[in-house]
Amino acid sequence: MANFLLLTHIYPPAVDGGSKVIAKMGEYLNKQGHSILAVTSNCTSTDDFSKPIHKEITHPPNIISLPVITLLHRPFRLLGKFFPSFKTLSKGPVFKSLPLRQIINFHPDYIIAGPLPTTIIIYAKFIQLFTKSKLIINPCFHPQDPDFQTPLLLSLLKKSDYLWCLTNYEKKYFQKYLKIQSPQYIVHGLGVDTSFIINKSKISFPKNPNILFIANFSAHKRTELLIQSFCEILKNHPQTSLTLMGQKTLYFPKIQSILRNLPSDTKKKIKIIFKPTQEQIKKAIDNSTCLVLPSVHESFGLVFVESLARGKPIVAANTKQSSEVLNTLHGGQTFTPDNLSSLTNTILKLTKSPKLAKDLGLKGYNIVSKSYTWDKIGEHICKKLAI
DSSP states (O other): OOOEEEESOOTTTTTOOOHHHHHHHHHHHHHTTEEEEEEESSOSSSSGOOOOOOOOOOOEEEEEEEEETTHHHHHHHHHTTTTTTHHHHTOOOSSSSHHHHHHHOOSEEEEOOOOOOHHHHHHHHHHHHHHOEEEOOOOOTTOOOOOGGOOHHHHHHTTTTTEEEEEEEHHHHHTTTSSSOEEEEOOOOOOOOOSSSOOGGGOOOOOOOEEEEEOOOGGGHHHHHHHHHHHHHHOOOOTTTEEEEEEOOOOHHHHHHHHHHHTTHHHTEEEEEEOOHHHHHHHHTTOOOOEEEESSOOSHHHHHHHHHTOOOOOEEOOOOHHHHHHHHHHEEEEEOTTTTTHHHHHHHHHHHHHEHHHHHHHHHHHHHHHHHHHHHHHHHHHHHTTO
């Protein structure tokens, strides 16, 4: 049995796909008899890294939640305009202290850390100097986002022992364009708990089309584009509704401004749920026609497998990584990124053709339920580590 130190910026029940990957891997390893110690922040969201007051999250004893320094983020952002490494320091938690002695006494054999572009892998590399552990980084890499490619982060990726890539495109990008050759590569996407997978006989679609969005309300998720598309759809299909689920961010007021200026009849057809629970997510997917994620920066998209685990098809932007995911899962269709008419027409293909929506949902369901559970992913990772 091995000791695993998990490092991530926030931890469930805080809502974040990148941290959930680390947490779920920890759950699997713990079930297999390995010892787990997690180090994270006591924040409820990534916005809390720069807010002076926030509600703290408490965790079980084997999860160390650390307070953060918020005053440094603004100067780090300013310095980041001239010195890229400081930009990284403004993207993640800056801990007030680090329980280094407790970590050393834990004797970790492996450190699993991520995602980028947060400060977490900086802490991981620092801890590795004292523990001599093997470092596994799960970057959740967005090639289109320059924040992921600062010299500091790239140098740390090169010095890792393993890189857990979520797509083959990510691996090839690291090798071909970033010249990262030395780490051992592990390639596997994300998963769901087996309890999240619906019984195939219970998959159903609503009488009136319902479009579902699940993500943080960040700029790169393109929520505004979906709202615009929904307004276009309503012109000829007034029975359609839209459900927006996710966590507020500092960007949300811009989305809120758009919603506030919509006609009252349109507002009535839009439902918003903040910080959804797993049960709320299940129910929302079950009551939807399709999941739409217009994001232009996506490493894999945890909501892709969650939607298909409930038998519902996906609409995603035609980026390299999202296209690879949908080609692998066979459960959806893509549209031209940031193109309103392309998004609208792609959604209408599914909402106007229940048979197409059902067929795509079932294709994806069969693949996800067989190969994309956290247990299957855990088995794959452990096999690569030979433990």
